[in-house]
Amino acid sequence: MKSRHGMLAATTALLLLSACGGGSGGSVSAPPSPKSHKPVTITLWSGFTGRELGIIGRAVQKFHASHSWITVKSVGGQDDDKIVKAIRGGNAPDAALSFSADRLGSYCSSGAWIDLGSYIKRDKVDVNSFPKPSQGYTSYQGTRCALPALADVYGLYYNTDMLKAAGFSAPPKTASELMRMAIKMTTYNSDGSIKVAGFVPMFGFYEMVPAHIAPSWGAKWVGADGKSSLASDPHWATMLKWQKKFVDAIGYDKLKRFTASTGSSEFSASNLFETGKLAMNVDGEYRTAFINSEHPELHYGTAPFPVDDAQPGLYGAGYVTGNLIGIPKTSTGDKREAAWELVKFLATDTGAQVLLSNGLRNVPTTVGALNSSALTPDPQFAKFLDIYQNPGTDSTPVTASGSADQDLLTAYVDKWQAGSGGDIHAGLKKVDGQIDDELAQSDGGAP
């Protein structure tokens, strides 16, 4: 009996130790700058594939040209789930490029990606060379475990032919203008269903989610007390009421049927904006590349998303998120040092940033690259460079719970726009509680 208990205790201890792997990492002090350049080969993982992976390959070649002792093996098609599994398995790459800024909190708080602070200090990397929003989504509670490597910026796309046909010469600048113009441009089939939409105000449609338009109302996710502020910040309610009014003006059922017919067309040549079935839409700068490739005949323009009528000064700002590049804790010694050189190069070298931006059609994330004459934006893409540099441009807060805050709000607005959200203040307060509970759980245990 005694030995059975002993075995059980031993098994439990073993499970606790082994099942979870990991171990601590993260907090590191950078060694002195290496004096010898011993040849080393490192691996870089990214989610890019095909043509885009080729662009990364060109940047890596450029890196090798200036760091001849470092050979980089670039591996594409690697998402965050694979990165996490590899870190847990102890076979992660030396450097990783993630598409999901939502993961940053988890990477930093767990130490899965090392704290780059000491390397930044040692090599005197100027963090202010990154615009403010990108500084924000690459650090978590003071730990900078990633650097930005290109950003996605959101704004308004509009079909110039359709605007002209409806008698408009410029895109809307305020929320009420957007609603008025969209309603005028919406046309219907004989059965009453929507034929062409002026704008689809339904949350969940393509990139129309609360986070992407919140900066146009100045709505903040977190209050001064560090708690979720959806109910206490009145701008959220203002934004949601405008959206509901917009939905009701066209008709929830009609919009639902219209959006239901789109399926997964967003990232395909059947995208409704690209095919002329949608006059205006909120989308990221990457859409310009899709349009150039899939529908070069489309006449369109881009602009900042219209703002709250009561806050016209916000016009010009938008939402930004972006790619992260960092070093998994499993990379050590010479490889870690070489990985840092690569991370630093891809994130801060003006030539590399310009090369990546021109090739991938994402916004560069250094002031130097944004002002570089080698950057070749077309007029539509250039608008996103302006939005990115606007002081009001904002991102979502970095949390250790990934996108839980956004998901919980999305779940509520799904009901809100359908008319079953109840009192908006009470609804948002409830979501605040849910978000705070999720964050408390991430900070060390269930609340």
Added chain:
Amino acid sequence: MTVATTAPPDAAQQAAAQQAARRRSARRAARRRRLTVLAFMSPWVVGFGVFFAYPLVTTAVLSFTHYDLLSSPKFIGLANYRFMARDPNFWPSVRNSAWMILIAVPVTVAFAFCVALTVSKAKRGATALRTVFYLPTLAPPVAATLGFVFLLNPRTGPINQVLALLHLPQPLWFDDPHLAKPSLTLLGMWGVGAIMIIFLAALLDVPVHLYEAAALDGANAWQRLVHVTLPTISPVILFAVITGVIDGLQYFTQGYVAGTVAGGGDAGAGSGSSLGYPEGSTLFYPVWLYQQGFQYFHMGYASAMAVVLFVISLVVTAALLRSARHWVHTASGSW
């Protein structure tokens, strides 16, 4: 003079030695038998240990920790279990899963039985019918769900187009919170092939003389069904219900894919933007568990949810087996 009344010492020692040798031999034989049995069982033992016992014990241990998948777990006692009562999505997800168990499972099992009964009575084309009803089982769940989302698309789906031609109302199906689960039930009914085949085999196995005797007693078709067919195949019904309930408790793929695709996503794991779409109606217990564990990195809490699910599965299965005493009949009498 002393008379020896016992065997000479060397003979006794010899007998004892022989006895000991026999015992050793018997022990060796027994050990060999045990090793042989163990050798034959070892693939199962290893599989059971690695793929069932180890994950089960690990999950139970992790349920008492805060664990974010990347750093070491931290013991937090019962906090994860206490949080369930406060988790705003816990009870809605329980309700959604309960709906599938209490409504979708009985409907699907009844439908499978009706199809099997129809096929068993078919005079012609039984083979073709069997094939037609079994074929959907071969479709991967993700592909089948995507197909149904397409078929039931409110605007472009062929079902609503036919309804429009007939001037009938055209529901929003997967986009309507009141119809999303019934739509998933339709999907489940479409894929009843496997259980239908088991029902069919059971129906064809009902002794003909029982029907003949019932007919002689004046029983009509309904009475024959209720008093002969159902009692005879009741063990198969029990099997169908238990497996259906367990599937219902674990219902994930179809709900996740339908919610994600109808909500405008691409069905790839990792995006919670259409979580439970529409309006939380497809947020099933395992979907929320997955979201907590792999999207919000609360693996300790997800483990606690998994433990609760395991316990519920055990309790429900035990209750079903216990109730079987009253309604399941076997060749030797009641269950």
